[in-house]
Amino acid sequence: MALTLTVNGTSHVVDVEAESPLLWVIRDTIGLTGTKFGCGIAKCGACTVHIDGRAAKSCTTKVSAAVGKSITTIEGLSPDSTHPLQVAWTELDTPQCGYCQSGQIMAAAALLSKRANPSDFDIDTEMADNICRCGTYTKIRAAIHRAAEIAAQ
Amino acid sequence: MAMIDSTRRSFVTRIGGGAGAMALLTVVPHPASAETIDLPERESAILEAAFGSSVLTPGKISLDMPILAETGLSVPVTFKVDSPMTEADHVTRIMGFAPGNPEPVLADYQIGPRAGLAEVSTRIRLARTGFVYAAAKLSDGTLWGTKFSIIVTLGACVEDIFDLDWQRDAERRAMRAEARAAAAAE
Amino acid sequence: MNIHNVSRRKFIVTSATAAGGMMLGFNLPAQAAQMNANPWELPTDKEGQEVNAWLAIDPDGTVTIRVGQSEMGEGVFTSMPMIVAEELHVDWKMVKAAYASGNRYLRQKAEDYQVAAGILNEDHQVYRRMGTGGSGAVRRSRTFLQQAGASARERLKEAAAQAWGVARADVTAKDSVLSSGNRTGTFAEFATAASTVALDVEPVIKTPDQFNLLGASVARLDTPLKVNGSATYGIDIRLPGMVYAAVRANPVPYGGIDSYDADAIMGLPGVIQVVEIVPGEGQDLRSGLQPAVAVIANSYTRALSALDQMPIKWSATPNDGVNSRDLFADANAALGMPGAISVDEGDTAGAIAGATTVVEGDYQAPYQSHACMEPFNCTVHITDNRADVYGSFQNPPGALAVVAEQLGMDPINVFSHTTFLGGGFGRRSRNDEPRQAAEIARQVGRPVKMVWTREEDMMQNKMRPMAVARFKAGLGPDGMPVGWHARVAGHSITAHIRPERIENGLDNSLLAAVRNHPYNIPNQLVDMHVRNSHIPVHYWRSVNASQNVFMAEQFVDEMAQAGGHDPLDFRLKMVEDLEDWSLVLNTLKEKSGWTTDLPPGTGMGIGISEEFGTVVGQVATVTVSRRGQLTIDKIVAAVDCGHLVNPAIAEGQIESAIVYGLSACLAGEVTISGGQVVENNFDTFKVLRINEMPIIETHWALTGGDKWGGLGEPGLPPVAAAVANAIFYATGKRPREMPIVHTDLSWG
Amino acid sequence: MKRILLGIILVGIVGLIGGLAWAMRYPALDPIAPIDASMEFDSQVVALGRDLAGFGDCSVCHTDPRQGLEYAGGLPLETPFGVLYTTNITPDVETGIGTWSEEAFSRAMREGVDNEGQYLYPAFPYDHFTKITDEDMHALYAYIMSLEPINYTPPENELGFPFNIRLSLAGWNLLFLDTSRWEPDPTQSDEWNRGYYLADGLGHCEGCHTPRNLMGAEIPSKAYDGAIVEGWYAPALNDETTSAVPWTQIALVNYLLDGWDVDHGVSAGPMTPIVNHLYDLPEDDGFAIAKYIESLRPNLPTEAATAELVAFAAEREWDPENPPSYDDPGLQAGVEAFDDLCANCHKVGGTTVPLALTSTVRMPEALNVMNIIFDGVRPPLGARDHSMPEFGASLTDENIADVLRFVRVQYTNLPAWEHLEEIIAEKRENW
CATH class of the missing domain: 3.30.365.10 (Aldehyde oxidase/xanthine dehydrogenase, molybdopterin binding domain)
Known part of the structure; x- marks a missing residue:
């Protein structure tokens, strides 16, 4: 059936089943492939998006539950990679294979909106849902601290 | 189905990255630059024994086989010799070699004019990427040959990835064996 | 007792700069991309x-x-x-x-x-x-x-x-x-x-x-x-007119299909057709197609939900009874018999028989999965006499050859387009997914993108082999080894994918880091057994060294302890004629503050190995609570790869290998039950997460010269041994089995 | 008659004046010059103080996570009387307690009166801290004074009349504060007494687990009966417990030190920071607290009853091969919502604790399960991979209500939870 979704500020009318996972509607129907599929059971964080500013695992979110809400994906974080997290991620060359990094950055953005100056402990517990098989965790931590510094300037 | 957004270059036009930049090279099995096809020493010794000489003139015999095989387990190959196969002028023997294999001889056919056709097909096993050689002896005693480079790739990981480590190990063991021998000699 | 093993780092507030000297990269502003989001295309639209x-x-x-x-x-x-x-x-x-x-x-x-x-x-x-x-x-x-x-x-x-x-x-x-x-x-x-x-x-x-x-x-x-989601991975490919395929094979690898009811789902939204994948007769088991069934639809989610609803009856297989316990029993039984000999120097049996002290040790390691973050996928587009295959390939010519062979096309007309890879770790060099996608595309007659679910990816993975090993050594009066015997019984990758390469049962790659250990011991015997099961095996990050070093380097510690030596000095003594190994060990000693004199519950352990030309030594510092709670506080690595092209990237590779190695030795494993993989998603297959990340320091100990060692994998093998040896000093218990979570570490 | 009336008024005025004088009996104590803690106290004492501050969870309230300034206060505490903001207890001279003498510190901890003689609100559990030994008080003071001074002034409290009048607390203390020193119970073991001292003194477990009267004081007769605190339900630890499997000392050690126990689940919500402190503290003290808490529930169920509940839990756990189904459409909607999301991990063969054994599902209040669905579970230090993502943004309020109803019916034989829609709506509003 036809549903209307607001993604990164633009509204899209999509003809999908109500119980379709939001992840695949964003990727296949709307065509924003920055949000990634990693596990399908909300255990790896690669599909993290923002729904009304809160982090959500889009692989286990029904598209019907996101209607009427403001959805933000990695592509919508900033028009030209100038969000403090994107600047910090680039400055520290944080990604290796990069596949999990959209989810890491979106989870980190939700963390920074809750905690302006997170400690290592805050980062560890809040980001524990996001797996990185390349093991870039040290740089992720450093980049979040750096992003907090940039945001505070 | 939403088309690829226009900002990202549609890749139908740009095939194979830079292919357009150069003329499409037709694949010609590397013609023997020299006047003869020179086989590695192990194979030329076998050829010497079989044909009485290992000096092959390029030509008359061709190898028809894929230039790339996913695994070397069973690669189709056809030996073809340009010969009228008459009583006076026919092929007497065809041999095939793969230096990369533990057993170099791939094929060895004795044929006479009654065969009617100087063409033999078979399937061969190949250990790794490298040259395959074919040699033919004609009834007038002349020897002809060709070679063909085939890529056998089940994956880069399959090349002996531990070659450097085994070499280091061998160097260490040799050095120590020497040291022990020297110590024993004193 | 709740023997839950986790790791942690000491929580000291670190500012960005102090995080292990991470700020190595030039502080460039967010610069423009130096390459095309589709990396197989030219970065600029000019031909050049x-x-x-x-x-x-x-x-x-x-x-x-x-x-x-x-x-x-x-x-x-x-x-x-x-x-x-x-x-x-x-x-x-x-x-x-x-x-x-x-x-x-x-x-x-x-x-x-x-x-x-x-x-x-x-x-x-x-x-x-x-x-x-x-x-x-x-x-x-x-x-x-x-x-x-x-x-x-x-x-x-x-x-x-x-x-x-x-x-x-x-x-x-x-x-x-x-x-x-x-x-x-x-x-x-x-x-x-x-x-x-x-x-x-x-x-x-x-x-x-x-x-x-x-x-x-x-x-x-x-x-x-x-950092902005624009990089294209295989799973992101979108072609005009493309359809989607959700695939499933018999959960017991290489098992067949009895029946499936396509009509039951043809009416579901977006479903186009159901494709059965049947291996060609005579097609070789390990590199050919496995029987599978795929639902084709106009979106992946529709294809997958239809596949989930389609009744499928998998055939029984001779392997339905296979389980990990029996596989280990079978492998351990083989340890009792002489195997194919890889190294035979001097009179090992005699030396051990005459030794002052004899040391023995058995170890085992399970199957391990690659679990790349990007699940398996591939897109194939066949036109009249041409085929284009898009995907995350570790071996593009191999992918191209596989597609050409499956479609019966001349390879010249097949074009492979490699995307960014969401992790490879060796798994993506097997090229089973392009073959499957080519077969689907051939039957569908339209561009099709095949995507595996995480469950399919884990259950049809080609595993890091399992292995068991038995070591035996004789020490002289000075506590130094006079005879050393290593016997490994394992599942051989070469026997699985290139059986013709195995001569009289010998596969040296199964003995990586055991056959070529560096220690100067007069009498050495190394032999092995191939004990493959139906579970496919393939190259995994650092291949067999990932379990062999866990076993061999723990046994070196056991020899040191039996001989009354400090484990690090014990190693130094046996490599004093090797400049690079000595430099790495001395750098480790200095940078890690090495000591075995620590309060109970804390321990430092060492592990060192050489792979692909690079020597990597690591010292792990761990704390274990009396209840057996394991905490990895710090890993210090010393590396000799000869030269560095990009130190920041190189350091990232060492750290990455350590984390990948920790995941495989702390709690992650693949077990087989009923012939199939049990851990089929990230709820049961454990990987290291950010809150389990230890402090990692990497120090370069470069000997230069003509040494150019690899960096992607050598950092992995030592970590499991360093952690296991550290646990011994913290608790007196030696975890002989990977993953360490199986060992009750409670003490005191 | 008038004279009697006049007499009563006179006595009332005298009593009032006397009472006021009595209430204002606390003098301001003279400030001290800023001290260099590292010189003043030896490191052993400071280390002991750090551990004691861990048991007392001081940083849990005296830190506003949004700022991340440890011990600098500013955390809002919703109380029935209005919102209180925790104070800055770093040794900053201007905005912290840098000028407090040890005497002033000890008076505040034991009698709830600050340096200027002002009464502190009993949200600060001085009614428990009063039980701390002098030696421990000194060590705490040493640790607090060696903290990093942070110049930060927390927001003003938002209390309505008459609660904003601090003097009224003199009456509160008179009624409810018992400043008698802590005495060990000679009939119990040293380990039990150590646990009792830590739990009743620094740990102030009753602060959450004991219901409070209208005046906000703990009701002694209902000690450890369980209570709602800051939107969570602190479960009963005594015989009122609804736990399926009895809490042995080992189970409590796992729960309190490692943050999870195989028979009870993960210590989530407000309990997580507390177990994260205990994770780092001496194990013997953790074992002692567990011993004491175990003793709060003398009447254990029979082994048969427990075995029955454990069997029930195994039988009711979600089986992917044949999931449950209900005729009631509301419950069936809950089954579908559970199937898409929760059953990925909470299933037969999963690595999670069977839901029917978890305390949260068997509690009389749905608050905890609801909060966990909204905010997920952040992994405790002792259970790094026991985490659950937040699903608040992934589910509609209706979905959550359906799941809660289904969970209660599927995993317990206990009475249904009520007013789910209200608590969900309230949670959603300020989420």
Whole structure:
């Protein structure tokens, strides 16, 4: 059936089943492939998006539950990679294979909106849902601290 | 189905990255630059024994086989010799070699004019990427040959990835064996 | 007792800069991407004048360097262009990168200047090696990449010299500018002339002491694409008119299909057809197709939900009864019998029999999964006499060959397009997914993207083999070993994928880091057994060394303890005739503050091994509570890979290998029950998360010279041994089994 | 008659004046010059103080996570009387307690009166801290004074009349504060007494687990009966417990030190920071607290009853091969919502604790399960991979209500939870 979704500020009318996972509607129907599929059971964080500013695992979110809400994906974080997290991620060359990094950055953005100056402990517990098989965790931590510094300037 | 957004270059036009930049090279099995096809020493010794000489003139015999095989387990190959196969002028023997294999001889056919056709097909096993050689002896005693480079790739990981480590190990063991021998000699 | 093993780091507030000296990269502003989001395409829309197969120069001076290896996080899109640029003397900011073409690799032989320079020979392909594995990117490509840069540089200088009527020796090339006296010109101006210039003698490539770009931690070219979601991975491919396939094979690998009811789901939304994948007769089991069924629909989610609802009856298989417990029992039984001999020096049995002390130790390690973050996928588009295959390939020519073979097409007409890889770790060099996608595309007759669910990815994974080992050594009166016997019974990758390579039961790769351990012991015997099951096995990050070092280096500690030696000094004594091993061990001793005199519950442990030409030693510091709670506080690594191309990327690889190794030794494992994989998603298959990340320090102990060691994998094997040995000093208990969570570490 | 009336008024005024004088009996104590703690106290004492501050969870309230300034206060505490903001207890001279003498510190901890003689609100559990030994008080003072001074002034409290009048607390203390020193119970073991001292003194477990009267004081007769605190339900630790499997000392050690127990689940919500402190503290003290808490529930169920509940839990756990189904459409909607999301991990063969054994599902209040669905579970230090993502943004309020109803019916035989829609709506509003 036809549903209307607001993604990164633009509204899209999509003809999908109500119980379709939001992840695949964003990727296949709307065509924003920055949000990634990693596990399908909300255990790896690669599909993290923002729904009304809160982090959500889009692989286990029904598209019907996101209607009427403001959805933000990695592509919508900033028009030209100038969000403090994107600047910090680039400055520290944080990604290796990069596949999990959209989810890491979106989870980190939700963390920074809750905690302006997170400690290592805050980062560890809040980001524990996001797996990185390349093991870039040290740089992720450093980049979040750096992003907090940039945001505070 | 939403088309690829226009900002990202549609890749139908740009095939194979830079292919357009150069003329499409037709694949010609590397013609023997020299006047003869020179086989590695192990194979030329076998050829010497079989044909009485290992000096092959390029030509008359061709190898028809894929230039790339996913695994070397069973690669189709056809030996073809340009010969009228008459009583006076026919092929007497065809041999095939793969230096990369533990057993170099791939094929060895004795044929006479009654065969009617100087063409033999078979399937061969190949250990790794490298040259395959074919040699033919004609009834007038002349020897002809060709070679063909085939890529056998089940994956880069399959090349002996531990070659450097085994070499280091061998160097260490040799050095120590020497040291022990020297110590024993004193 | 709740023996839950986790790891943690000491919570001291660290500012960004103090995080292990991470701020190595140049602090560039968010720069523009140096490559196309579709990495197989040219970074600029201009064709550029090709000077040789490795580089083309645009009119605006941009130099596009082709990269033969696949980018799966190890930084080849930066390190390989750096090697060419080092010789080319191009302005690094003008360098962009793109993949070399798999199809061109197939059609073109080595270029003349490479053959003339004696770097390649005539039957090598133009890009020589397009597979990524064995940590071989830099060490196996360095020479011909340097030659490509050097020969292009000299041709540009020659073109300018001829234009200015001066000798080539009077022309210098620096930062993309050619100059002689007061005359200057750009690379772009002379590119066309350079492409046809012939040199009588090809330039000699630089030696490390002459490098100026190599050794600098320049920022990665692909990072900008990976922070805004624009980088294209295999799973992201979208082609006009493309349909989607959700695939499922018998959960028991290589099992068949009894029946499936396609009609039951044909009416579901978006469903187009159901495709059955049947292996060709005589098609070889391990590289051919497995029986599977795929639902084709106009979106992946519809294909998958239809597949979930389609009744499928999997055939029974002879392996339905196979389980890990029995496989281990079978392997352990083999340890009792002599195996195929790999090393036999001196009289080992005699030496052990006459020894003052005899030490024995058994160990075991389970199957392990790659679990790349990007689940398996592949897209194939067949037109009349051409096929295009898109995906995350570790071996593009292999993928191309597989598609050509499956479609019965001449490889010349098949084009592979490699995307970014969401992790490879060896799994993506098997090329089973392009074959499956090609078969689906053949039946569907439209461009189709096949995607595996995480469950399918885990259950049809080609595993890191399981293995068991028994060590036995005799120590002399001085506590030093006089005889050392190692016997490994394991599942052999070579026996599985290249059975013809096994001669009288010997597969040396199964003995990686055991056969070539460095210790100077007079009498040595190493033998092995191949005990494969139906579970497919393949290359995994650091291959068999990932379990062999866990076993061998723990046994070295057991020998040290039995002989009354400090484990680090014990090792130093046995490698005192090896400069690189001694340097690594001494660097470790100094940088880690090594001591075995620690309060109960805390311990330091060491593990060291050499793989792909690089020696890596690690010291782990752990704390274990009385209840058995394991905490990994710190890992200090010392590395000798000879030379560094990009230190920041290299350090990232060592850290990455340590984390991947920790995941595989703390709690992650793959067990088999009822013939199939039990851990089929991240709820049951445990991987290290950010809150379990120890502090990691990497120190370079480079011996230079002609040593060019790999970096993607050698950092992994020592970590499991270092942690296990540290646990022994903390608790007195020795975890002989991977993963360590199986051992009750409670003490006191 | 008038004279009697006049007499009463006179006595009332005198009593009032006397009472006021009595209430204002606390003098301001003279400030001290800023001290260099590292010189003043030896490191052993400071280390002991750090551990004691861990048991007392001082940083849990005296830190506003949004700022991340440890011990600098500013955390809002919703109380029935209005919102209180925790104070800055770093040794900053201007905005912290840098000028407090040890005497002033001890008076505040034991009698709830600050340096200027002002009464502190009993949200600060001085009614428990009063039981701390002098030696421990000194060590705490040493640790607090060696903290990093942070210049930060927390927001003003938002209390309505008459609660904003601090003097009224003199009456509160008179009624409810018992400043008698802590005495060990000679009939119990040393380990039990150590646990009793830590739990009743620094740990102030009753602060959450004991219901409070209208005046906000703990009701002694209902000690450890369980209570709602800051939107969570602190479960009963005594015989009122609804736990399926009895809490042995080992189970409590796992729960309190490692943050999870195989028979009870993960210590989530407000309990997580507390177990994260205990994770780092001496194990013997953790064992002692567990011993004491175990003793709060003398009447254990029979082994048969426990075995029955454990069997029930195994039988009711979600089986992917044949999931449950209900005729009631509301419950069936809950089954579908559970199937898409929760059953990925909470299933037969999963690595999670069977839901029917978890305390949260068997509690009389749905608050905890609801909060966990909204905010997920952040992994405790001792159970790094026991985490659950937040699903608040992934589910509609209706979905959550359906799942809660289904969970209660599927995993317990206990009475249904009421007013789910209200608590969900309230949670959603300020989420």
